[in-house]
Amino acid sequence: MPSSKREQARTERQLVSALTQACETAKSEMPGFCWLTHDVDYAAFPASLQVIWVFDTLADKHAALAGGLDERMIELTAAALEEAQVSVSSVSAHVHVDCEERCRLENGGDWQQRIKRKYARRG
Numbered sequence: 012m013p014s015s016k017r018e019q020a021r022t023e024r025q026l027v028s029a030l031t032q033a034c035e036t037a038k039s040e041m042p043g044f045c046w047l048t049h050d051v052d053y054a055a056f057p058a059s060l061q062v063i064w065v066f067d068t069l070a071d072k073h074a075a076l077a078g079g080l081d082e083r084m085i086e087l088t089a090a091a092l093e094e095a096q097v098s099v100s101s102v103s104a105h106v107h108v109d110c111e112e113r114c115r116l117e118n119g120g121d122w123q124q125r126i127k128r129k130y131a132r133r134g
Contacts, residue, residue, distance in 0.1 A: 019053045022095065026051075029091035030062065036087060037064070041080050043071025045111060050126050057099050061130045062088050063107045065114075072110040081108060 026049060034047045043066045052059040064084050066072040075081070089102040099105055107130055111120075118125040 025095035029094040033087040033091040043067045066110045068112045069110050
């Protein structure tokens, strides 16, 4: 766990930079992929880190998973975490796949609410 606010801020910047690269790569490789985000509670870092890959529609999400792209998402996430010098025991346990369509239906398009309710892991 980063012990100071300064270390947390540095880790956050590294995560954002590395995950942005993963996102840009995925946009060119995965039909229907829109963006990704992450959630973390630094009091329980890195166990609390969650990376959410977001597709446009449920059909896009299902097509990606059926096509084995979940393995590519895990691979890209692992590379990003390595670049950010973040070590987790099982990258796949920190990777989730979602879609804009379900967020609109279930959370009125409020991603902060959706992530807090569905993905956030706190210490």
